[in-house]
Amino acid sequence: MKTNAFVEPDDIRTLFSRALSGMYKTEVPQYGALLDLVADINAEVLQESKELADRLRVAGQLDRLDVERHGAIRLGTVEELAVMRRLFAVMGMRAVGYYDLSVAGVPVHATAFRPVEDSSLKRNPFRVFTSLLRLDLIGDAALRERAAKILVGRSIFTPRCLELIDRAERDGGLSGRDTQEFVAQALETFRWHSEATVDIETYRQLRASHPLIADVVCFKGPHINHLTPRVLDIDQAQAAMLEKGIRAKDAIEGPPKRKCPILLRQTSFLALEEPIRFQGAEGADGTHTARFGEIEQRGCALTPKGRALYDDLLKASLEAGRDAGSRASALARVFEAFPDDARALQRAGLAYFRYSVDRRNLVRSRPVSANASVDELLDQSLVRAEPLVYEDFLPVSAAGIFRSNLGSEGAARYVAGGNREAFETALGTSVMNEFALYEAAQAASLEECRRELANVPVMASN
Template sequence: MTENDFMSEHDIRTAFFQAMSQMYRTEVPLYGDLLDIVDDVNGKVLAGSPDLELDLRRRGELDRLGQERHGAIRVGTAAELSMMRRVFAVMGMHPVGYYDLSVAGVPVHSTAFRPVKLEGLNRNPFRVFTSLLRLELIDDHALRAEATKLLSQRKIFTDRAIALVEQFERDGGLDGESATEFVREVLETFRWHSDTVVDSETYEKLHDVHRLIADVACFRGPHINHLTPRTLDIDAAQEEMQARGINAKDVIEGPPRREVPILLRQTSFKALEEEVRFNDGANGVMGTHTARFGEIEQRGLALTPKGRALYDTLLDAARGEEGSQAHNYEQRLQEVFARFPDDLNTLRQEGLGYFNYRLADSFKPDRIGVSDLEALIAGGVVEASPVIYEDFLPVSAAGVFQSNLGGTEQRSYSATEAQADFEKALGANVADPFTLYEAMEAASMASVRAALGAATASDKR
């Protein structure tokens, strides 16, 4: 509890994450298998690399590893998105980044709700990738009107959840009892419902326009469609998935395997074909729907704009016209990315990635003879460690979405990025990820300078 007897946003976020993880494990048992695989792989990586475990512990990142997840949901209206923003704010999660997935054939644009400061990320880095359906991309006016009508009639939050959000906004926090109730009520928004709100004919029409449109418009709420644990070795996790007979993707999305991981690599098992009841007649008609899948991710160094520009250029070259479906894609990816530096010092010195700076544990004031950062690092006075990438990659997200919506489904939406429209629906601006990473790096450098200054002054006394 805080001094105002409010539960901290970090504790509310952790409680919600734990409740959602338990719910999803019950709904999708294969998710539990993924957790077991990730635990096994991470344990082996740490056992084989004591220096890595020590480094993660020193940076405050070891404890977050076992609880790290990101989830994904899809909402249908501006009102739903705006209320979702208010709900996540109770948990200390704020919109970061804008992603236009329409250019990759997925009719949504998105943001990620997550903690924005290092303390919150290390306490619990839970994130939810949240997409808003773009109804204007439905060319059939009658179907667009049908989808609009369906979405306008649903209410995805309970009355009590809304009241608790309003209480939080009015009072500045929630006490323990109210926070527990908040978690319970908000969890209902993300629960799977096997009964659709449409008949089978309407479902098929929307499904034929795009499977994702049917997934959003034909159900009572934005069921969580995956919950992703973080692994330290996604290649080993992929091999273990296949060894256990799990229907995994053929290609890992994102950059190739490297000595220094960068950005985000993702793989998943294919979406489950789940039994649903369509609203046909008194008793309904049984059918199937595919939406929910299981994903694993590996996170690496956050890249600067310069590093990201190089990454995007190389990725475009590797994908070519065939994208990640090419039979030699992984080999081509490795060859192309040979141009991307693969050691921490070069990445840092060339300004390709963001780093956290700290005084070495062995630091002694009498060793300070220079103020140049490179000399301090070379002399073992200051240590630099990678800032972890906390966000997402639109090409990878679209690749995972498409592979789990059937793989063969393609659309050719034009580049219609509409961040202003998205932010209007959201009711707030999205934070720029680069600005957040830059602030993290700058804060660590300022802390080092302050500590060096204090140590020097103390030594002179």
């Protein structure tokens, strides 16, 4: 039976995300430098733009800016994915969206575990992009069987972590003492291990198939491979990394720089080359690259119509600019066809918005029609529209980040395509539809506006 003694899932998520950030900062000191860089840029941007600061404050975005992170892990088996779903559920995180990265040459499919309620997102929007290795995409049958056998032999969750997940599900929550232990035990799943579970020859064979396959199969668990703070100006962050001698990837992933940002832009410092001890009669020393430092800038969520336009323009830009030098100019040129104004996006139905009553204009001489359109309410300045932040990910951008940090071995175009049904079977539930979540948030905000406007007294006319 649930009692008031249980810790709220939002608070468990905050405790875990802080602990994970602290652990990663210890393991990868350059991540700490990245946090400082982002904090300095955000402070500068907010100081220079009071309008942006006010908009973020009104939208409830300002308080969450300093705690915002997303992480990424890669799992090897369907059993690991099923338990990971249960682990994240203790923290109030649900599986949102299905991502097929095979179309971009990466043999995984994925989902994003994140909070879905507005109140939870405002408190801590921590997300984990979670990939599942697709062994069916390994062409060599003997190597595929070898990889499967290795993965079956590992357990990525501590026995105590599994017990606490069971307890949370049985009792409806965790006490304060159990929460502290749960966070500590869950952290072990994401910890880095510098000792491989295979010999160096097996590692090399798997890496030749694809570097990501080696990263998933050859270690004790799904080490967190990056944690990503949110920056308000990613172009400035990219330049700052280079100025500070941080090895950044050659280009920012996602849409071009805009006055009204859309979706998600990402960059990173390149993966570290880390010493690894391999198994074998005599053992062997080698290196592995997996962990890197990513930065993201989030824009507004697009409707299916807006996303279709984005995908079409992105495809056109990739065809127009094949190399890194021409890619940025081609991207900017092609995306001139995408409206770069919040009101234009709203009128065209390309993006989602959160509506709120403009209290400066509540006094009026005639009632608002119950059937008044959104455009009428906006034109009369009775409501304001603030773009909804995109809380999810982009498969092409994720694949681009992965490729730039894992190496070029095993580069391929997988013809099998996505397999959402198999992924959801492994997950144990259907993934939530991100468009439906944004649509519901937009509709709820508009309904609240209508209720509030209906209760405002009308001035008597003279």
